[in-house]
Amino acid sequence: MGERTRQALPSVLSVLLSLVVCWMLIAFSRDTDGLATATAAYLQMLWGGVGDWPRFLDGAPITVLTRPLGEAAMKAALLTLTGLSVAVAFKVGLFNIGAQGQMLLGALAAAVVGAHVALPGVLHIPAALLAAALAGGAWAGIAGALKLYRGVHEVISTIMLNWVAVRLVDNWLVVGPLRGVAEAGASITGTAEIHPTATLPRLLGDMSRLNLGFVIATVAAAAVWAWLTRTRSGFETRAVGLGDEAARAAGIPVARRAGLAMALAGALAGLAGAVLVLGTEGRYPGTLGAPYGFDGIAIALIGNNHPLGVGAAALFFGVLRAGGTRMQLLDVHKSFPELIQGLALLFVAGRLIWLAALRRRSAPKPVTAAPPAPTAQVPHA
């Protein structure tokens, strides 16, 4: 069993276990035909997430595949970005509970740049994304600065900044100064609608809501992975997270690495807000609602704080979330995917128990001490 498999297994097993537990919960909560209903509900969830393959094979149009897949992909994109946000902060040893607030700020910034700045299409989207990243990064930067200069624990400060963000954005800016002007007598909530030039283009046209946001999230995951594993600064960041005193002694600028990683975490959460506003909402709605920022914590932990693991976890739960609504057809509440996610997080928290169980199963492989190496090759001596 390779080291990578061993690292991933606890997450995979946790997710499977939570699927089983939820399946049993559905089954036991029905008076009649529990097992059949639970299985049917799971199938509906699956078809709702990855496309209704049975109907497609029966001759239905391709949109029965693309629509659900597009929904799943968009949910996965948001979960990926907020999950990466939490994971990057974890890498430097900080627990970013503030992805929600950073996402709010990013969404607002994207909405403002999208609606109030006129730019050609090629520039408008990057400008809005950049604004969102900067806003999220700055919001996280407050917590980072408080940590580095005043010793305020980032868990406390990011939680509080979440509330500050909600009050600031939802309860004041969006209903006050930045409220969109109603057109033709229709009263609207939220900010003004963004220009078409700022809208993330749909990748499959009318066949699905899948848009550029999914690509942005995927590229972000790959980029974060490459940065952490392949670059000097990524190495320094990991070293700071795993042993800050040793990193300091090695001459690594610990405070700068921690601060930058926190800012990057905020930028990723901000991008999630931008993808939501520019891709699906078209404006900052009255309230952002969906707590993707908090979901990011679960996604990061289930993904074992690995950028690619985060991507995989986000994809999986994006599928479940998108398909969850279809469970209602069978009178099963649509929040079960969230329950599955929550239980998976709970089980992942028992990571050490999983690892211990796995270790007992796999036969102990003794590390064979190699024979003394030839001593003639003293390096450049």
Added chain:
Amino acid sequence: MSLDIREGELLAVVGENGAGKSSLMNVLYGLYHPDSGEVSVGGKSVRLKSPRDAIALGIGMVHQHFMLVPTLTVAENVVLGREPTRRGLFDWERAVKEVAATCERFGFVLDPRARVDTLTVGSQQKVEIVKALHRGARVLILDEPTAVLTPQEADELARVMRGLVAQGRTVVLISHKLKEVLGVADRIAVMRRGRLVAEVRPSETSATALAALMVGESQRAVMSNAAATPEEKLASEALLEAVGFPAQGDNGRPAQHGGEAHLGDVLLEATGLQALGDNGRTAPRVSEKFPGGALLETTGLQALGDNGRPVPRVGEKPPGDLLLEATGLQALGDNGCPALRGVDLTVREGEIVGIAGVDGNGQRELAEVLTGLRSLTAGSGTLLGRPLKGLTPAEARARGVGHVPEDRLRRAVVKALSVEENIALGRHSGPPFAKGMWIDFAGRRERAQSLLAAYDVRPPEPTLPLQALSGGNQQKVVVARELDARPRLLVVVQPTRGLDIGAVTQVHARLREARAQGTGVVLVSLDLEEVLALADRVYVLFEGRVTGQFTRPEYDERELGRRMLGAEQAHG
């Protein structure tokens, strides 16, 4: 070794670091188990399997590091583990009352309702003592109790100890501070290398005589480089400890044994000793015993006279250029008290400069100052051509300072990273570890493999997480990394702590090799033998000042030992 402890006496056990004092006491407290020999209490032979047994027999111990819950009150701490209850609930009022009664009985002034973290260190120590007494301790063992106290608190503690003895309790005081021992003890047992070398009465001895006993009469002074062959090292490592306790009340022991050991029936193996060493070294502490310790900074060396320059050795090339010249270095310790109080130091190319001293006299802080990890509060110096002040770890590395720190897992390596990543740590920005902003995986692998082979690290597997290696192999990785950087000045602290003999020999050989290649080495070690075996010059630190400087041909181990104990003042 044999030792008897009599009822109602204040027995002091003194000895150098690693002499076996704490090991012996841990045996008495049931933390360590003797390989052979026996412990008798009140004439009956007993087996102490755990501290629980010791407590049941009325033996209490106050550790150097307090075992208190800081957020609980004094009363709660004292009764912890045997709380008075009422209807299944913790009866706080009764706990307070009981503890107040115990305090009054033994004359302690303590508020049982106060939270422990609001108390001074001295009061916290009293809480520890009350805790032991509250559990019915008749024999109280205090392990280096004054190490963390201010002089006033230490005086107060002495009063407390005398008071306990006056009430018929027995106090065993472990210390290496001779003056305070002389002032308070009824009887002094001197240990050296796991043996009881003397038992004396304070009235019949002096600090100088005690220091001589502690350090040993033998003149192991001038040790050649060859002294550290594996065989010799083996002999010196095997500090076998013998414990055989005759029944209590065995009086009539001659007052002084004149360096003769009671080699009893029992042997404690050397690993016990190792663990003890670890104990003794973890606490950064700044002792403030000497009232005359006020800032003597720049004059420190002048007072010692002119042995400031290394004497060129016959047949060897004289040390080269000055790498480090520092005067009046002052720095604070972790606890905010001055740890360096004016240290003058020079290091030249191609010499090993040893820093000797009893643990906690500023050696650690000195090494941190030289590597940019601790900032100076006063003093100045030139390190590799540029000022010492404002040095950062990155700047120190850039100038060519290598560092093998004392606390390997905390400071030298990141144990969750792979071996090759740890080899790159600190040098990861340049070839062969990086190309531009990208990590050079091939170059890193190649260099890691050749270093692992050259330093005989086992298993030679660069992708293994570092924590999968044994301590000795981890240290080899650290030494390999630091020497591979070709440092001009190498600061090593306790480089062989916890290593097996093979690894010790190898590390020593590598340090000599570095010297031969012109590196200046600053070697900080609590193991005087190691310092004497390797160093060309030795500075002795005591309470943050240089109290002695010796050059190889003039090594006088007794004199060194006296200086380590701060005896310099006594003789001007």
